[in-house]
Amino acid sequence: MKFTKMQGLGNDFILVNCLNEQLAGDFEAFARRLCDRHYGIGADGLILILPSETADIRMRIFNSDGSEPEMCGNGIRCFARFVYEGDIVKKQTMRVETLAGVIIPEVILEGDHVVSVRVDMGEPRLERNVIPMTGPAGKVVNEPLVVDETTYKITCVSMGNPHCITFVSDVEEVPIGVIGPKMENHQVFPRRTNVEFIQVLNRNEVNMRVWERGAGETLACGTGACATGVACILNDLTDRTVTVHLAGGDLLIEWAENNHVNMTGPAEYVFRGETV
Secondary structure, three states: OEEEEEEEOOEEEEEEEOOOOOOOOOHHHHHHHHHOOOOOOOOOEEEEEEOOOOOOEEEEEEEOOOOOOOOOHHHHHHHHHHHHHOOOOOOOEOOEEEOOEEEEEEEEEEOOEEEEEEEEOOOOEOEOOOOOOOOOOOEOOOEEEEEOOEEEEEEEEEOOOEEEEEEOOOHHHOOHHHHHHHHHOOOOOOOOOEEEEEEEEEOOEEEEEEEEOOOEEEOOOHHHHHHHHHHHHHOOOOOOEEEEEEOOEEEEEEEOOOOOEEEEEOOEEEEEEEOO
16 A cells, blocks of 8 residues: 655644555554554554545545544645645645535645645634533633643634633643543543643744644644634634644634634655555
8 A cells, every 4th residue: 555644743644545545444443553653654643535526535534543533734734735746636725525524725836836735724613512512502711621620711612623722821831641631531522622732922822732632742733723723812812813833833823704714834745655
């Protein structure tokens, strides 16, 4: 099987073109095996390129633990560059079918070279039952959540997948490996959640650390950065355009007046190979 390894801000993926490769069987186990960093290729996730009946192309993604999330912001930027430069979808603006609906990335070119990808991530979902969370109807903004007898103030947003955002004074001081999995698996999140810790620097910049559902702490999370931009505005902490600084680099997030969230960032090749 031929594959391509790509990364977006250090969030890395194995891409397989299923228009050419015939894959069958247990995709969850396949993802766990390939993503293993000791016995496999090593990655945060496996991305499959598939035909679509409703869009230009279809993306499926599996986390390193075998779970299938609805969407991945860093992953779809890698996906868009791969299908554009591979002449699979030769459109600068394309429609990609995902479990979160149709997402619209735009490849940004210098000559014929893709230098970044801007993605219309759609509208944020703010109602509790859509995120989903248990509890009364309404938005979840600066709401208390008790974890191990400590109360955290959380704001929750779905960007097609669930996110739980907490604002802190210093992200480097957060024991994310301890708190992250407990929030991810908290009983109020029936489908688990991604967890973001945010340090606001000014009205246009924030620092972010992320514990991803099914992957653990990663260097970056695109949907998490989008959810963070929304959460910052809901709490009146930033303007509608914000640079999110992650361990792997920066993403530019804009919550536009049409209620859509736009994300711009890089997508880079690492290597190509063939499994044996």
